[in-house]
Amino acid sequence: MTSIATDLPVARESRLPNWLPRVGVGRLLAHLALLFLVVVWTLPIAGLLVSSFRDPDQLAVSGWWTALTAGRVQEAARLPRATEQAEEAGRFVIRGNLLGANTDRQIATFGPTNATLRANEPGATVAMPAGGEITVEADGAYLWTSPTAFTHTTGPRIYYVAEIPPQFTLENYFTVLTTNGIGRSFINSLTVALPATIISVVVAAFAAYALAWMRFPGRTLLVVAVVGLIVVPLQLALIPVLRLYNNVAGLFGVDGKGYFGVWLAHTGFGIPLTVYLLRNYMAGLPREIMESARIDGASHFQIFVTLVLPLSIPAVASISIFQFLWIWNDLLVALVFLGAQDDQVVLTGRLINLLGAYGDRWELLTAGAFVSITVPLIVFFSLQRYFVRGLLAGSVK
Amino acid sequence: MSSVKIRNLYKRYGKVEVLRDVNLDIHSGEFVVFVGPSGCGKSTLLRCISGLETVSEGTIEIDGRVVNDVAPSKRGIAMVFQSYALYPHMTVFKNMAYGLKLMGLPKETIAAKVREAAEKLQLTAYLDRLPKALSGGQRQRVAIGRAIVRDPKVFLFDEPLSNLDAALRVQMRIEISQLKEQLTSTTMIYVTHDQVEAMTMADRIVVLKDGVVQQVGSPMELYDHPQSLFVAGFIGSPKMNFLSGQFADPFKAHTVGIRAEHLDIAPADGAWSGRVIYSENLGSDSFVYVDVGAPEPIIVRQPGKAAHHAGDVVGLAPKVHELHRFDADGRPMMH
Amino acid sequence: MIGQVLYAASMVAFAVALLFGYFWGANWLLDRMLATTPAMAGEAITRRDSLRTRIRPWIFLAPTLFFLAVFLIYPIIETFRLSLFDRLGQNFIWFANYSWAWNDATFRQSAFNNLAWLIVVPALSTGFGLLIAVLADRLWWGGLAKTLVFMPMAISFVGAAVIWRFVYAYRGPDMAQIGILNAFVTWLGYPPQVWLQIPLVNSFLLMVILVWIQTGFAMVILSAALRGIPQETIEAARIDGAGEVRIFFTIMIPQIATTILVVWTTITIHVLKVFDIVYAMTNGENQTQVLGNLMYRWTFIAGDSGRGATIAIVILLAVTPIMIWNIRRARAAEGTG
Structure with missing residues (x-):
């Protein structure tokens, strides 16, 4: 340095x-x-x-860092059986395309055996071990001709190296959003995160004000309890709260798993930290302003609404962002308190399911994962200042 | 009629006694200044009167009503804070209207009152500004305006000028004095640690030390007849010279005090003599520091330029009538 | 789809209305029930005023107290109770679950892994965070660098798991590697590895993910702390003839020691609760199990609430020292402020 x-x-x-x-x-x-x-x-x-954004076929065979260069793959295609032959001008002919109809791929080299797959350029004519000779064009079209009728029962293979031009597509996104339920889960995640964030920040703001500026017996004890509860691991609360939910839901004859329960759970688990951070901020507001308002005849409720809340907007903003991201990114609470049906699975849960079902379909996994992190990234880049401020408030005190 | 009456007031924080047996009568329309060194309890006393602090013992009456348990907003008081305590997100107008709105007054009345106060304080042009767009003096005026619109019976100032620079402080001091002339029926209680402010503004001064009232009186009473060594030393600038032991013996006192302006430099004979260690020229007059062998040098005020320089040996002659004699307990002795 | 959007929107509105209803309603009711008029006797006014100020804090606090009680305090007690019962919570079995845990190989493995996480992750995150903070604060493009390093903080553990599974992806030796780690290894001339199936290495690779996420946190906090160091102390040291490296270790580090400790403990708490990464990456296979995931397995897969609760209590005990330290610090701050 x-x-x-x-x-x-x-x-x-x-x-x-x-x-x-x-x-x-x-x-x-x-x-x-x-x-x-x-x-x-x-x-x-x-x-x-x-x-x-890559084409699934390319993604499966080449590293993403090669995405901009043309990829090469070794493949083999089986030619049709003799029954497909046609007679044209006295010669027997089999036609077709090695690469299928609609493709951007190109044949780089080909050969009738694995050993000769790099031996011939497109357009060349090669003798086939099964009889006759074959010409393969760059676009994959081939023409296999023979003066005598073909009699083979299994089609021989043609080995080739195909060149894949770089290809980018939005199809992966379209697929995960629609058929894999990521789109649905995106909305589910919003349904969980927005109300839970609002509830916890509003509830915490009132408590934070009380702990910062109101005098009542037991205040210090409560502050200490809040600080202590910040670090209580989530795991501890899962079984008792789930049982409680089931009991309460049983009373009303409804399902214990649902959005309402998740909102409350997220609020409950997040409330110590939210209260603590907001209280620290509010306690730092100038005392004389509150006193002046008291002399002006404002009740604590009026002081809170007309003075403290407007003056705490920076803190409220950063804490809301935090709470929102925390809830959006959570897996455990959603896994435990939400049902597995389509209209309740959140993004993180859906990604886990994708991982389990399509562990190797990277085009789906990467697109799905990117959808799930778009919201956090947008929030992060547009509100980075508040994000950092929130972090600092929480740690350096 | 007495406007604020305080009887046997005690204020404790846990075991710490911040105010001890305070008794005070403040008359209607009077301008009273609480003065004392920092930590003497003067601000706490003011906050007890305002209701921002509860009292531990004793009573506070405002206009004949005991207000110990009355909410601050219902005591008929208004307060100007050291930091102005303006609401930073509200315009000047809204700052002044806030309390009136809470009283539930109709909009037109509020607007009229705010405009009237703004007029008085030359704030009319700034009514739509936020506090951060104002100068220190303007903010101070808004704070005062916010208090005026409440039509308080008692006006409380908590060191309102200590955040201002020296020049502005003098100007605001004059403005507050003028305000006092306008609001003849309003009682004003003013807290400061600056005895110059106390001397120039007060009808009566209350000197506090360690939570105890030392002396109450008009500025001149305190200046001429301090009832204790502490008051004698605290009031007046520069500080009164104190001499004890052999220096006081000729005057049959434990300690004698003499102000700088009541000493003459006499070439040969004087009560005391010593060597000049330093002289300060202020232009209009000058201060000469003379070491007579006492723990601290004696300060002498001389009109015009100092005629004496470090090293000169001089005699000091006190004006005997202005000499303050104190006994061993720091109490004044009769002449 | 539209229905769900409408449902979500209406629920947001409902939540807001509920909150407004409670807070505004309760305060309005309080002001109404204990209203004072100038016509009332002075004493009655005073009594009502003081009653109002005594009741109002509890209106503000009631929802929070409810949440604290239901979601944190009650669960602590209940989980402890459950840990003393059998799998369905019917028979009291004293500390049998705890002795089971003590003797269970998987539990020990998990605890051991947690311990390794506890050392590796905070150390690497704090170390890298400090290094990047120091470097970035001296270079003109440091702001951009910090943003990029900080970015993973916003990403969910599950999202991070997908990202890193892709990094660790394995293809047979005769195929082109699509995971960047194996591509690098084969480029060096070594055979590709199934990284997530190699014991110890796989645990370390999972820790790397959390380090990747938490370094940004450490960096931001430490960068702020470094900037908070009075410049004069550094200049004084320079005048005293200290080199930059010596200044860093003898002047700067001591001044941010508390912050380093705070960062370290905060990351420690995250580590103790770690669940998502392991769940998504290996689900505890191949000796990567940790307590957070083990607890989930016992409770929700094996259906044994007693053993699940026991593991949860063990995690709580592990964070207790940090809890006490936090409380002490909060009390000290309370005392001065």
């Missing part, structure tokens, strides 16, 4: 070209080290993003 540029003799420095900033070895190392770290940190997301 230390810059040795200042230690260099002036004469040497003057030999440097003008456009080169005065960079010492240490500084250069710092640039390189940070660049390396940033690349390591970003590559995984870059891979996800690139892959989600």
Whole structure:
């Protein structure tokens, strides 16, 4: 980190070209080290993003970092049986396309055996072991002709190297959003996260004000309890709360799993931290403003609504963002308190299901994962300032 | 008629006694200043009167009604805070209208009252501004305006000028004094640690120390007849010179006090003599610091430029009538 | 689809209405029931005023108290009770679940793994976070670098799991690798590996994911702390002849020691609760099990609430020292402020 540029003799420095900033070895190392770290940190997301737009066939056979170059695959296609032959001008003919009808792929080389697959360029004519000779064009169309009738019962193979031009598509997104239920889950996630965020922040704001500015017996004890409960692991609450839900729901003859329960659960699990952060902020507001309002005749409720809330908007914003992201990203609470049916599974849960069902269909997984992180990323990039502020408020006190 | 009456007031935080047996009568329309060093309890006393602090013992009456348990907003008081305590997200108009709105007054009445107060304080042009767009002096005026519109019986000021720079402080001091002339029937209680503010503004001064009232009186009474060493030392600038032991013996007192302006430099004979260690020229007059062998140098005020320089040996002659004699307990002795 | 959107929107409206209804309604009711008029006797006014100020805090606090009680305090007690009962919570079996846990190989494995997580993740996150904060604060493109490193913080553990499974993806040796880790390994000339099936290595690779996420957190906090160091102390050290490295270790680090500790403990709490990453990546297979996932398995897959509760209590005990430390700090802050 230390810059040795200042230690260099002036004469040497003057030999440097003008456009080169005065960079010492240490500084250069710092640039390189940070660049390396940033690349390591970003590559995984870059891979996800690139892959989600790639053609599924390409994605399965080549690394995402090759996405912009044409890929090459070795493949083999089986030619039709003799029954497909036609007689044209005294010769027996079998026609077709190795690559199928609609494709951007191109034949790079081909051959009748695995050993000769790189031997012939497109357009060349090659003798077939099964008889006759075959011509394969770059677009995959082939013409197999023979002076005598074909008699083979199983079609022989043609081996080839196909070139796949880089291909990008939105189809993966279309597929996951519609047929794989990601779209549905996106809305489910919103249904969970928005009300839960609003409820917890409003409830916490009132409590935070009471703990910051109202006098009542047991206040210190309550603050201490809130601080202590911040770290209670979620796992602890799962069984008792689920049982409680089932009992209460049983009384009304409804299902214990549903959105209402999840809102309450998220609010409950998040409330100590939310209250604590908001209280810290509100306690930092100038005391004389509250006193002035009291002399003006404002009740605590009026002080809260007309003064403290407007003045706490920065804190409320950052805490809301936090709470929202936390709920949006949660898996465990949703897994336990929501049903498995289509209209309740949230994005994280749906992704887990995709992972289980299509562990190797990366086009679906990457597109699905990217849908699930779009909202957090949008929130993150547009509100980064509040996000950082919220983090700082929570930790450095 | 007495406007604020305080009887046997105690205020404790846990075991700490912040105010001890305070008794005070403040008359209607009077301008009273609470003064004392920081931590003396003057602000706490003001906050007890305002109702922002509860009292531990004793009673506070405002206009003949005991207000110990009455909410601050129902005591008929208004308060100007040290930090102005303006509501930062409200315009000047809304700041002044806030309390009136809470009283449930009709819109037109509120607007009329706010305009009237703004007129008085030359704030009319700023009514739509937010506090952050105002200068320090303007903010102070808004704070005062916010208090005026409430038509308080008692006006409380908690060190309102200490956030202002020196020049502005003098100007605001004059403005508050003028305000006092206009609001003849309003009682004003003003807290400060600055005895110059106390001397220039007060009808009566209450000097506090360690939660106990030391002396109550008009500025001149306090200046001329301090009832204790503490008051004698606290009121007046520069601080009164104190001499004890061998220096006080000729005057048959434990300690004598003499103000800088009541000492003459006499070339040869004087009550005390010593060496000039330093002299300060202020232009209109000058201060000469003389080491007579006492723990602290004696300060002498001289008109015009100082005629003496460090190293000169001088005699000091007190004006005997202005000499304050104190006994061993710090109580004044009769002349 | 439209129906669901409408449902979500109406639920948001409902939640807001409910909250407004409660807070505004209760306060309005309080002001109404204990209203004062100038016509009333002075004492009656005073009594009502003070009654109102005594009741109002509890209106503000009631919902929070409800949530704390139902979702945190009651569960702690109930979970502890359940941990002393058998699988269906019917028979009291003293501490049999705890002795089971003590002797169970999987539990021990999980606890051991948690311990490894507890050391590796906070250490690496804090270390990298500090390194990046220091580097980024000196370079002109540091702001961009910090944003990019911070970005994973916003991503869910499940999303991160998909991202990293793709990084670790395996293809047979005769095929082109699509996972960047294996591509790198084969580029170096080594055979590709099924990373998530190699014991110990797989656990470490799971930890890497959490480090990837938490480093941004550590970096932001530590960067702010570094900037909070009075510049004068650094300049004074420079005048005293200290080199940059020495200044970093003897002047800067000591001044942000508390912050480092706070970052460390915060990440520790996340680590102790870790569930999603393991659940999504390996589901505890191949010796990667951790307590959070084990608890889920016992409770919801095996249906044994006693053993599940026992594991939850163990996690609670593990975070208790941090809880106490937090409370102490909060009390100290309360005392000064």
